[in-house]
Amino acid sequence: MIADWYMLLAAVLFVIGALGLLVRRNALVMFMCVELMLNAVNLTLVSAGRALDDLDGQVATFFILVVAAAEVVVGLAIIVSIFRQRATASVDALSDLRG
Amino acid sequence: MAETVILVLMGITSVAGALTVVMARNPVYSGIGLLGTMLSLAVIYVAQLAHFVAAIQIIVYAGAVMTLFLFVIMLIGVDRSEDTSENLPRQRTAVGVLTAVTVGLAVWLGTSSGFSWIPAADGEPDPGATNGTVEAIGERLFSHWVLAFEVTALLLTVAAAGAIALAYYTRGRSAVE
Numbered sequence: 297m298i299a300d301w302y303m304l305l306a307a308v309l310f311v312i313g314a315l316g317l318l319v320r321r322n323a324l325v326m327f328m329c330v331e332l333m334l335n336a337v338n339l340t341l342v343s344a345g346r347a348l349d350d351l352d353g354q355v356a357t358f359f360i361l362v363v364a365a366a367e368v369v370v371g372l373a374i375i376v377s378i379f380r381q382r383a384t385a386s387v388d389a390l391s392d393l394r395g
Numbered sequence: 396m397a398e399t400v401i402l403v404l405m406g407i408t409s410v411a412g413a414l415t416v417v418m419a420r421n422p423v424y425s426g427i428g429l430l431g432t433m434l435s436l437a438v439i440y441v442a443q444l445a446h447f448v449a450a451i452q453i454i455v456y457a458g459a460v461m462t463l464f465l466f467v468i469m470l471i472g473v474d475r476s477e478d479t480s481e482n483l484p485r486q487r488t489a490v491g492v493l494t495a496v497t498v499g500l501a502v503w504l505g506t507s508s509g510f511s512w513i514p515a516a517d518g519e520p521d522p523g524a525t526n527g528t529v530e531a532i533g534e535r536l537f538s539h540w541v542l543a544f545e546v547t548a549l550l551l552t553v554a555a556a557g558a559i560a561l562a563y564y565t566r567g568r569s570a571v572e
Contacts, residue, residue: 298398298399298402300504301402301406302402302439302443303504304500304501304504305402305406305409305410305439307497307500307501308410308413308497308501309409309410309413309432311493311494311496311497312410312413312414312416312417313413313416313417314493315417315490315493315494316413316416316417318486318489318490318493319417319486319487319490320417322422324422324425324464324467324468324471325416325417325422325425327464328416328425328426328429328464329416329417331429331456331460332413332416332429332432335432335433335436335456338436338448338452339436339439339440342440342443342445342448343443345525346443346444346445346525349521349524349525350524350525351524351525351527351531351532351535352535352539353525354445354447354448354525354527354532355532355535355536355540357445357448358447358448358451358532358536359540359543359547361448361451361452361455361456362547362550362551363547363550364456364460365455365459365460365551365554366550366551366553366554367554368460368463368464369463369554369555369557369558370554370557370558370561372463372464372467372558373557373558373561373562374561375467375471376467376470376471376561376562377561377562377564379470379471385471
């Protein structure tokens with residue numbers, strides 16, 4: 297069945313995003329990897345909804361998209377305000393709370 | 396048959412875009428890779444009859460979100476390349492474990508019957524039930540999910556207000572006085 301291959305593609309995209317989140321240190325690229333993982337979950341929901349003959353998968357995708365848009369707005373504002381203080385986008389520079 | 400061809404082509408381009416996001420040194424290339432992945436997924440959504448989701452994928456993700464990303468990349472400078480000299484032993488172990496889990500999952504999905512534990516997934520999907528037109532999604536959204544829809548309106552308002560507050564705040568003094 298073709299739904300398996302959609303699920304497999306979504307899993308591959310999700311893991312690539314998770315790997316990127318682990319190996320990159322640029323806050324912007326890490327944020328893009330989070331977006332990649334959200335996109336993979338959207339693909340899972342649409343494919344599963346289709347396999348189950350249920351439209352709610354697409355409705356859930358709509359809600360994820362709205363939350364992702366809100367997350368991007370706040371997250372990028374935080375990155376910009378950090379950049380104003382530190383002049384860097386690297387997450388390694390943010391060690392103020394280290395004991 | 397046509398759907399399989401679309402899935403293979405768009406699967407290749409979306410994975411290539413995802414790898415570009417992770418491996419590109421320049422954040423602009425990462426952004427373009429993410430854009431390619433999002434457009435490929437929009438084509439896949441059309442192939443799955445999720446018309447409304449495909450439209451908002453392009454308008455919101457490929458349009459608004461990626462524009463915001465590229466704007467911020469240009470704002471904080473593209474020439475600051477990452478320092479990759481530091482060793483990341485734990486992260487590399489985690490990467491290895493995650494890759495092994497994914498490959499195992501792929502082999503298991505390929506050899507087993509996949510989604511047989513879902514009762515309705517045994518037969519062929521019914522295209523009429525999941526034809527995601529604006530009317531069908533809207534009917535579902537404004538009847539069964541209307542409370543969640545109103546809450547997302549509140550969430551967007553809070554997010555916009557929070558972003559403005561973060562952008563105006565400067566150390567020692569607030570710009571909105």
